[in-house]
Amino acid sequence: MTRELTCIGCPMGCELTVEVENGEAVSVSGNTCKVGENYAKTEVSAPVRTVTTTAHGEGGIPVPVKTAQNIPKDKIFEVVKEIKSIRVKLPVSVGTVILTDAAGTGVDIVATKNVE
Amino acid sequence: MREFDLVIIGGGPAGMAAALAAKLEDIDNLIIFERGDELGGILNQCIHNGFGLHTFGEELTGPEYAERYIEQMILNNIPYELGTMVLGMNENKEISIISRERGAETVKARAVILAMGCRERPRGALGIAGFRPQGIYTAGTAQKLVNCMGVVPGREVVILGSGDIGLIMARRMTLEGAKVRAVVELMPYSSGLKRNIVQCLDDYGIPLMLSHTVVDIKGKEKLEGVWVAAVDERNTPIPGTEEYFPCDTLLLSCGLIPENELSKSAGVELSPLTNGPSVDESLQTGIAGVFACGNVLHVHDLVDFVSEEARRAGLNAADYIKCGTTPECEPVEVRPGNGVRYTVPSRIYCECAEDKVHIRFRVTGVFKGAAIVVKSGGRELFRKRGRIFVPSEMQDIIITRDKLGGVDSPIEVSVEEALK
Numbered sequence: 038m039t040r041e042l043t044c045i046g047c048p049m050g051c052e053l054t055v056e057v058e059n060g061e062a063v064s065v066s067g068n069t070c071k072v073g074e075n076y077a078k079t080e081v082s083a084p085v086r087t088v089t090t091t092a093h094g095e096g097g098i099p100v101p102v103k104t105a106q107n108i109p110k111d112k113i114f115e116v117v118k119e120i121k122s123i124r125v126k127l128p129v130s131v132g133t134v135i136l137t138d139a140a141g142t143g144v145d146i147v148a149t150k151n152v153e
Numbered sequence: 154m155r156e157f158d159l160v161i162i163g164g165g166p167a168g169m170a171a172a173l174a175a176k177l178e179d180i181d182n183l184i185i186f187e188r189g190d191e192l193g194g195i196l197n198q199c200i201h202n203g204f205g206l207h208t209f210g211e212e213l214t215g216p217e218y219a220e221r222y223i224e225q226m227i228l229n230n231i232p233y234e235l236g237t238m239v240l241g242m243n244e245n246k247e248i249s250i251i252s253r254e255r256g257a258e259t260v261k262a263r264a265v266i267l268a269m270g271c272r273e274r275p276r277g278a279l280g281i282a283g284f285r286p287q288g289i290y291t292a293g294t295a296q297k298l299v300n301c302m303g304v305v306p307g308r309e310v311v312i313l314g315s316g317d318i319g320l321i322m323a324r325r326m327t328l329e330g331a332k333v334r335a336v337v338e339l340m341p342y343s344s345g346l347k348r349n350i351v352q353c354l355d356d357y358g359i360p361l362m363l364s365h366t367v368v369d370i371k372g373k374e375k376l377e378g379v380w381v382a383a384v385d386e387r388n389t390p391i392p393g394t395e396e397y398f399p400c401d402t403l404l405l406s407c408g409l410i411p412e413n414e415l416s417k418s419a420g421v422e423l424s425p426l427t428n429g430p431s432v433d434e435s436l437q438t439g440i441a442g443v444f445a446c447g448n449v450l451h452v453h454d455l456v457d458f459v460s461e462e463a464r465r466a467g468l469n470a471a472d473y474i475k476c477g478t479t480p481e482c483e484p485v486e487v488r489p490g491n492g493v494r495y496t497v498p499s500r501i502y503c504e505c506a507e508d509k510v511h512i513r514f515r516v517t518g519v520f521k522g523a524a525i526v527v528k529s530g531g532r533e534l535f536r537k538r539g540r541i542f543v544p545s546e547m548q549d550i551i552i553t554r555d556k557l558g559g560v561d562s563p564i565e566v567s568v569e570e571a572l573k
Contacts, residue, residue, distance in 0.1 A: 043351045047206050048455055048546070050347030086352065089201045089214055090328050091300055099303040101200035101216050110356065117328050131220050149200060150216035 042080055046072035053077045084110040089149070090117050092135055094125045100152050102135060105145045115140040128153040155260045158474050159183035160248055162239050162415065163268035165194020166456050167447025167463040169222040171266045172231050174467025180474055185226075185233035186250055192226065192233060193219030194270055196456065198297045201321050203348070207457035218456060242419040244440055264442040264470045267416055267430065268463065271409040271448040273318075279407055281313075283370030286377075292318040292406040296325065305329045307402025311379050312336045313367045315343040315350075317454065317545075319406025324353035326404075333359045334398050337381050339366045339388055342519055344408070344545050346454060367403070368395060376401055409452045419443065426495035427451040433484055434501045434510045435469040436462070444470050451497050451513065454547055458513075465511070480505040485529070485560055490567030492516050492523070494544070501564065503557040510552045514566055516542045522571035525550060530562040542568060 038058070044051040049069060055077045056064040065077040079085055085107035091099035108116055116139045125135050129148040136146040159180050161168045164187030172185050191197065196204070199215030206212055209221065226233060237252040246262045273291040290298075290306055296318060298304045310326050312319045315338040323333045336354060341364050343350055354361050362381065368390050369380040383394040411429040413421070422439040424431040429450040430438040437444050446466035447459040482504035487496045496514045512527070520542040527535035527550070534556045542548065550566075 043347045045348040045352045048203070048346050048348060050351075086356070087202050087212070088328075090325075091200065091303065093303070097303055099300060101214065101300065103200075103202060103214055113328075113356075131217055149214040150197070151220065 040081055042077055044068060044073040044076050046070075046076050055081055057081045086110050086113060088113055088116055090120055092120050092123060092125045092146070092148075094129075094152055095127045098127065098152060100125045100127075100129060100135065101149045102146050103149050104139065104142075105134075105147050108139070108142045108144050112140055112142050116142065116144075116146075120146055154247075155258070157182055157184050157260060157262050159264045159266065159470055160246075160260065160262035161185045161266045161268055162242075162248075163187065163194065163270060163447075163449070164189070164192040164233055164235070165268065165270050165447065166196055166219065166222065166459045167270065167449070167466075168194070168266070168268035169219075169226060170460040170463035171268055171444075171446055171467035171470070172233075173222065173225050173229065174464040175266075175471045175474075176229050176231050176467075178468060178471035178475075180471045183231065185231065186237045186239050186248075187233060187235050188238045190235055192223050192235070195293070198293070198300045199321075200300045201325075204456050207455070208460050215456075222460075239415055242415055244420045246419075246440075246442065264444070264474050266463075266466050266470055267413075267421075267438070267443065267445040267449050268447050268466075269412045269415060269449045271411045271452055273405070274408045274410055276405060279313075279405065281367055281370060284373045286370065286372040286375050288372070288376030288401050289370070289403045289405070292316070292322045292404045295322055295402075295404050299325055299329060305331065307331060307400070309334065309400040310402040310404060311367070311381070311398050311400045312404045312406060313379075314338060314406035314408070315345050315361060315363075316406040316408060317345040317349055319404060320345045320349040320353040322404055322406070323359050324357060326402075327357045327359070331402070333357070334400060335360045335362050335381070337362045337365045337367060339384060340364070342543065342545075345406075346545055347543075366390065370403070371397075376403060379403055409448065411449045411452065413449060416445070416449070421445075424495065424499055426489065427497065429497075431499045432497060433480075434498045434506050435472075436466040436498070437469065437473070442470075442473050444473075451495065451547075454545060458547060458549065462511075462513075483561075486563040487512065488563055488565055489514065490528075490565040492518065492520060492542075492568030492570070493566050496566050501557065501560075503560040506554055506557055508554045510554070510557065511549060512552065512566060513547055513549050515544055515547055516568055517544065519543050520568050520570060524569040525566070526569045527552065527564060527566050529560045529564045532560070534560070534564065 196215035
């Protein structure tokens with residue numbers, strides 16, 4: 038089976054052609070760099086994304102956060118739900134872990150802004 | 154009157170990168186005026202990732218990218234005043250400012266860097282029929298409400314325009330529990346980056362309706378829904394194709410306009426093509442010692458390119474302050490040719506230029522297998538073939554000094570289309 042993908046690794050957005058057998062990529066073309074090849078391989082087998090959102094800080098102040106690594110795409114809503122369920126103690130700085138092992142993904146959630 | 158060697162108007166990514174570059178060239182008597190309560194500008198509300206691949210070699214969110222520069226401001230003792238609105242400027246570089254701390258004040262600068270950024274095209278500029286109900290926002294306003302103020306403006310959303318902020322907000326509203334019914338785009342192509350269509354729309358099953366537009370708005374006090382219709386090749390709605398989308402929120406992502414009220418007040422000549430100042434290759438405007446960079450100059454799609462451009466503005470402003478020289482040669486006009494909407498700069502001092510001259514521009518449509526060609530008279534100065542050129546991606550080419558020697562007729566940048 039052949040799949041056409043657009044790489045999301047950088048703003049170039051290379052158009053990728055992936056030959057897929059048994060849910061695994063056997064060949065990737067159209068990519069400019071290694072990022073595209075890796076993206077195609079995970080995208081056809083187990084797609085992942087970095088998720089960014091805001092958490093509720095004390096006093097109703099939103100705290101911008103992200104997943105420290107990529108998480109499985111099908112866990113996005115679960116992860117966001119768990120982030121929304123907590124109240125973040127302030128102050129935080131860039132990189133402060135506000136939640137560990139979000140929704141059982143093994144990935145931590147970190148603040149992306151200094152918030153006082 | 155306070156006097157500065159360099160005043161930078163705007164403390165967003167452009168202002169900070171320009172200030173840092175000038176400071177590292179030993180311009181110590183400088184200041185940034187920022188109207189907001191913190192440095193970073195629009196980056197503070199852009200909490201998504203994708204920033205910094207060029208500048209830092211890693212993918213950062215907007216606030217993280219801003220934080221890297223804010224750290225540099227503090228580390229290098231670069232002074233800035235927040236909550237400070239610049240009200241006007243004249244051609245003598247006297248700048249009127251106002252702030253809570255200092256009240257109204259006029260300061261004088263030897264050099265100025267314009268780094269005010271851009272603003273979104275509002276509903277009033279779009280000419281959509283219907284009442285003015287509550288529930289219609291520009292995408293950036295909604296972004297600020299959600300990300301900085303913790304308020305989600307609605308539950309059922311239609312987005313008009315497929316600029317990057319619109320695409321990003323489609324995903325953002327979805328993650329906040331809203332239902333985004335469609336992104337409606339007048340043109341036959343999206344004005345946003347391809348990666349954003351994949352990760353903001355496709356990932357969440359949000360339809361992108363190309364060659365469609367909003368033709369009517371229902372609701373008087375509160376938005377109830379919008380009528381969407383297909384358009385023909387002249388962008389005119391086709392009767393009979395109307396479809397009704399109930400919604401309580403309409404977000405507008407219909408283009409960005411450089412914010413140049415201040416430039417105008419100082420008499421800086423603007424380019425009708427970019428709505429930003431017309432500049433030479435050193436990013437100097439028509440007024441000696443006034444430079445422009447970032448989105449106030451022309452709208453960028455990547456902050457990394459803003460930072461790089463601003464760094465050059467900072468270096469050139471430092472040069473101007475130290476040497477005060479104006480080029481001794483005559484400038485040559487740079488103009489857009491076939492398939493090119495605008496160029497920055499719009500003139501080059503070919504005989505006095507630096508080793509590398511950047512020309513940045515956008516193409517007018519989607520070109521596959523075409524080449525970018527730069528010519529002056531009959532002479533070809535530059536040629537680059539590319540797999541695909543699209544309007545959503547700003548092009549950046551570098552022409553080396555040796556190619557520019559002796560160039561005296563207008564320089565034209567054009568797209569040479571592939572033979573069919």
